[in-house]
Amino acid sequence: MPKYSIVVPTRNRIETLKICLESIFVQPERDMEIVVADNASADGTESYVKSLTDSRVVYTRSDEPLSMRGNWTRALQRISGDWLIFIGDDDALMPDFTALAELVMRKADVPIIAWNRPIYRWPSFAGEHERNRLKFRVGTTLKLVDSKAALKAMYQKFIKPFDMPSVYHNLVQRSLVQKITEALNGYPMSISPDMGSGILNLAYSDRFAQFDRPLSVMGYSDGSAGSAFKYTAPDSQQRNAFTSLEPEIDELIQRYPLQGLQSVEAMVFRILKDMIRFVRQAGIEIDCDLHGFADWHVRRIGFAHPDERADVVAKLHALCTENGFSDIVIPSEITNEPVGFGQQMPFIVADKAGTGGFQGQIDFSHTPVADVLGAARVLKGMLPDLK
Known part of the structure; x- marks a missing residue:
């Protein structure tokens, strides 16, 4: 062995x-x-x-x-x-x-x-x-x-x-x-x-x-798989190649609608929700906090592909309104520059951590x-x- x-x-x-x-x-x-x-x-x-x-x-x-x-x-x-x-x-x-x-x-x-x-x-x-x-x-x-x-x-x-x-x-x-x-x-x-x-x-x-x-x-x-969702358009060949082998994605979306959100973050919520039954079998009583999810997702809107950001913003607005999350501020405009795509970096940039x-x-x-x-x-x- x-x-x-x-x-x-x-x-x-x-x-x-x-x-x-x-x-x-x-x-x-x-x-x-x-x-x-x-x-x-x-x-x-x-x-x-x-x-x-x-x-x-x-x-x-x-x-x-x-x-x-x-x-x-x-x-x-x-x-x-x-x-x-x-x-x-x-x-x-x-x-x-x-x-x-x-x-x-x-x-x-x-x-x-x-x-x-x-x-x-x-x-x-x-x-x-x-x-x-x-x-x-x-x-x-x-x-x-x-x-x-x-x-x-x-x-x-x-x-x-x-x-x-x-x-x-x-x-x-x-x-x-x-x-x-x-x-x-x-x-x-x-x-x-x-x-x-x-x-x-x-x-x-x-x-x-x-x-x-x-x-x-x-x-x-x-x-x-990760870059297929973060950096390619919704109908791209790369994304379709991945989702074609994952028929359960549609099933999870139907089970946990979230106003139809199809972002990576929404799939995280659905997976966490879907796994709760196994967590509870370990004797742990737990559930997904929808407010915590919405707050987290709003802070990550910029990670969505530019072609999807307007749709993500609209559906997050609907989700927060439906659940009375008035304390969560959703930006009305998101830059189309992909997150992390800034100026060309020098050979190495480092700082203390x-x-x-x-x-x-x-x-x-x-x-x-x-x-x-x-x-x-x-x-x-x-x-x-x-x-």
């Missing part, structure tokens, strides 16, 4: 997959399995993975396209490691992933290890002004977080719904997944496996470790770096070795 199971779900992104796998192959740890969960790719992924000589690789393939949850659930059934982590096929592990993981394990006896995740936007990323850039916040602080308190803060005030300690870009003990599976007769991850698994992990654990030092880098390329930490953004457009692994290596070179 290996110590680590590194799971890489993939679908028709062989070029980024190669870079992702390289970031895993360079790990010195031999006591690991690398599970490539191929979701019916038709771009040569199967022959490529089968040609690999690294004995740690485990290949599993679906002959028919599955939803994201379907592919992730299938992959979970194949793993055997003590610790597991899912990363996307355009993501990367940091070069010192296993060394840092071992460091945290020596200091904290917890079933989940989470960390600040740098974001690298590939040259193929939909938002042209953000391409080939790495955004990061790093430090050396390791803290223990109360799982139930974090869960309640998310349901009531929507604090960090995108940063839950899920199986995605976090290390999770397989024993915790097994515990949840036994309690619920499965590991139900909702239509968003990262959010769904994060909710389950919080509900069924007491605490988790949060490390300011990254163990992985999240990549956004042209096929990323607490003791022993800093945050910044690196623009690689005038350097040889052009992929997520190159960005991870540059970031590793900026950081001190930890013992």
Whole structure:
């Protein structure tokens, strides 16, 4: 039984997959399995993975396209490691992933290890002004977080719904997944496996470790689900390619109408609402605070695609009016400049972010770096070795 199971779900992104796998192959740890969960790719992924000589690789393939949850659930059934982590096929592990993981394990006896995740936007990323850039916040602080308190803060005030300690870009003990599976007769991850698994992990654990030092880098390329909704038009090919495999999206919208809001934030509310039944089975009485959701969504209006902002504003107005949320001020006009698309950045901009930490953004457009692994290596070179 290996110590680590590194799971890489993939679908028709062989070029980024190669870079992702390289970031895993360079790990010195031999006591690991690398599970490539191929979701019916038709771009040569199967022959490529089968040609690999690294004995740690485990290949599993679906002959028919599955939803994201379907592919992730299938992959979970194949793993055997003590610790597991899912990363996307355009993501990367940091070069010192296993060394840092071992460091945290020596200091904290917890079933989940989470960390600040740098974001690298590939040259193929939909938002042209953000391409080939790495955004990061790093430090050396390791803290223990109360799982139930974090869960309640998310349901009531929507604090960090995108940063839950899920199986995605976090290390999770397989024993915790097994515990949840036994309690619920499965590991139900909702239509968003990262959010769904994060909710389950919080509900069924007491605490988790949060490390300011990254163990992985999240990549956004042209096929990323997140960028499909934030940076492409509603009828774009990229967005349609994603939603065509997720028939449950329409079902969730009908179950929780929210004035017909179809934003990413509205889907967060629907997923949280849909997962409540599993949280309550853990003995936690909780519900989504609609006022907290509306207040959070208003502060994030600028994240919507410019073509959708007027519709989002109108529907938020209707939602607040219907529920008497007169204290929530909704701006009447939103700039059409996409959030985060500002002036060209210099090579690196960094400022202090607490003791022993800093945050910044690196623009690689005038350097040889052009992929997520190159960005991870540059970031590793900026950081001190930890013992």
